[in-house]
Amino acid sequence: MINLIETVRWDSVLIDDWLLELLWAAGRFFIHPLFYLFFLLTFAYGYLRVKQERNSFHIRVFDIYNEMKFTYTKGIVLGLIVSVFSFALGLSLPFGTVVLMAIITALVGLTFQLRWMSAAFTVGLTLLAATFIPDGSFFVGLSETSFASLSILAGLLVIVEGILIFRTAHIQTSPFLKTSTRGLPIGNHQAKRTWMLPLLLLVPGGTLTSALPWWPVLSINGEPFLLLFIPFFLGFHQRVQGSLPKESMKVTGERVIWLGVLTLFMAVASIWFTPAAFIAVFVAMVGREFITIRQRLNDDSAAFYFSKRDHGLMILGILPHSPAEKMTLQVGEMVTKVNGYAVKTVDEVYQALQKNRAFCKLEVVNFNGEIRYAQRALYDGEHHELGILFVQEAKKKWENEAV
Template sequence: MSVLPELLASWGTAALHLLIQPYYYIAVIFLALYYRRQVVLERKLIHVKLHRWGQETWRAVWTGALAGLAVSAAAVALGITVTYPAVACIWAVSLVLMLFRVRYLCFAYSIGILGLVQFVLSFFPGSLQDGAAGTVAGAVRGMDIPALLILAALLHAAEALLARWQGPRLATPLFLAGKRGKVVGGYQLEAFWPLPLFVLIPAGTGIGELPWHPLLGGGLGLVSLPVIIGFSEMTQGMLPGRKSARTSGRLLVYSAVLLGLSLLADLWSPLTVVAALAAVLLHEGLSWYSALEERSLSPVFVHPPAGRKVLAVLQGSPAQELGILPGEILLKVNGVLLTGRAQLHEALRMNPAFCKLEVQNREGESKYLQRPIYDGDHHQLGIILVPDPDESITAAAKPSSIFSIIGMQAGVQQRGARPDRLGRAKKSQPAEPKQESAGADA
């Protein structure tokens, strides 16, 4: 087919353009800073490093690249088009939104807002024709909002699949202030992926027509559009796997609804503003409903009267080898019934050569585990226990901001701290040092 070499040349040109423009590198730098901050938070709260920021950044890059290629193939098949000025507008809106909250760094928010701006500009056709404002207004007026919202729906479908696949392993255990003032365990499920997208240039600027009939039209030339997708959830009432599964399912429903509305808007343009509003409001509705659901649930990660509940298990640790899972309860260690943190360490040191455990699984059934203790193990199992109700440090309740990520602020707060006259946290009393740090509970 004669058009195939031209199509491949367009892919090559778009890939080169992706490498020389700053947007993709900004996305990767943001991810590196975010995961570096995650490591700082883990060290501050639990005194161990569960994730490696370099490894997590690389994982996000290569899995995001695969997802980007899949979404790009679907976008090209549908004939979704975008222009270079539209790319600049999308990124400008995304960067501004990110200054308010990191979770606003979302393609649906940017396109939805630009769709609403386009709707407002349609009432003033003769305004903003000259200068820089005229250039921006012209770019917004020329955007194919329904097609871009279809692309947003495809991106959220990819986000849902990535959240389901990688969400549990990316979860960070936290110490959180509970509803009754006591400290409870919980998890933050937050991840981002940079996607290199390749979409079509409008037919008038392309070098030819596609060898198939696309649903939305579109020419043969391609343009690169790097975007960031991601999700952010926090839970006290569910295990990470269950929370990520629910989040994934709701994102899939959202993407299906947005896809349907956008396709209808492409057929009948007055529905464009409805689809743009739905892109923003339904997405906010997901966050609101998730928070409402969490408030209705009882905390999962609290200690029972007898035994110590497991919040997290370190990778490659003896506890992982034994098959101990988050949410299970250590009942006895070397025959000692556990009712406090110090008892665990004392029981582990009772037998210098062997460790016998009685563990209650999530279904309430007991299982018996044993393992020899080798030189260098330091009598530790690699378990992070649920915090005590009077733990002195908890994770901050406020959402992450771009400034806290750039500044490597850990996002923790001292319990019992009072704000001073400048609004800063002021400790009422210094915290008493504990015999063992939270990260070395076992």
């Protein structure tokens, strides 16, 4: 009976210690410098995007906070799922390694080259840097870095990156215009994305210990540890002119997922054969860059998708909360008639809308080449503000404004 009471007391103390440590981990998450640095960076990304949209259309498509809201909402669930996996495996990184990874992420973010913010590069560069940088007061325990843990983490995060690209990168891509070699306006879409993932790691040097003989799976040499929640940031940049943004980015997402699976497979081998960790991150970095280059070459060689057509007007963008959005018009569809009148210039759209200021009926050719009709009553002030961005010859400065 006494032994039972002592066991209950021990379990109670252990649970209290873990709950207290989880609270401390949550607190550390919100004081992490990257959490606030990317508030500023995503605001700057939004500012540059709005500036580009205004240069093309004299109007912003999405508000300046769009990148910030996207970053801090779209990756939370997958971040928590990765945290469960990393915790179950017992992925452990010394505090100095975590600091080094944060510094590399911050430096890459400050370059505004979001393609380099793939986990393949940020985690891969951390592993390589940890190999050569000596221990110091700033990078405590760096020499004790588990290359197996770091490479496995890279594989998991590349898989998550691919899933996020596949599921969310195409949402609200930013349209803009550029001039072709023949001097014609060509519509483009681009996604400059960052995702914040709440990531839970074990860090040697705390007060927690495991009472389970089989956990953690990846050994931390029996050392006590603490829990560390960090905001991990992923980045992505892709420009599309030869296809629909959704189609192009889903293909990229699938490729990145398979790259992550390959990286993870090789990283697991590093548990028994340490050099496999370096091979895994090398494959991840080279593979991620290959995917980017291949997408660009394929897109550049394809016919321009968003270009001026002989019949109708190609929809390049839809303004949020506009009548066009409420009529379920889609980027990439073709408007051929407005209120029964055939149109092929923005001027003709304006003129057709004036024929009936209380109602708008559009004949639209969808992605399958089929004709459908979109119609809606118009209210005061809406007859010239449907919220559609067309690809149109820029003979006059105002012709690329939203209709």
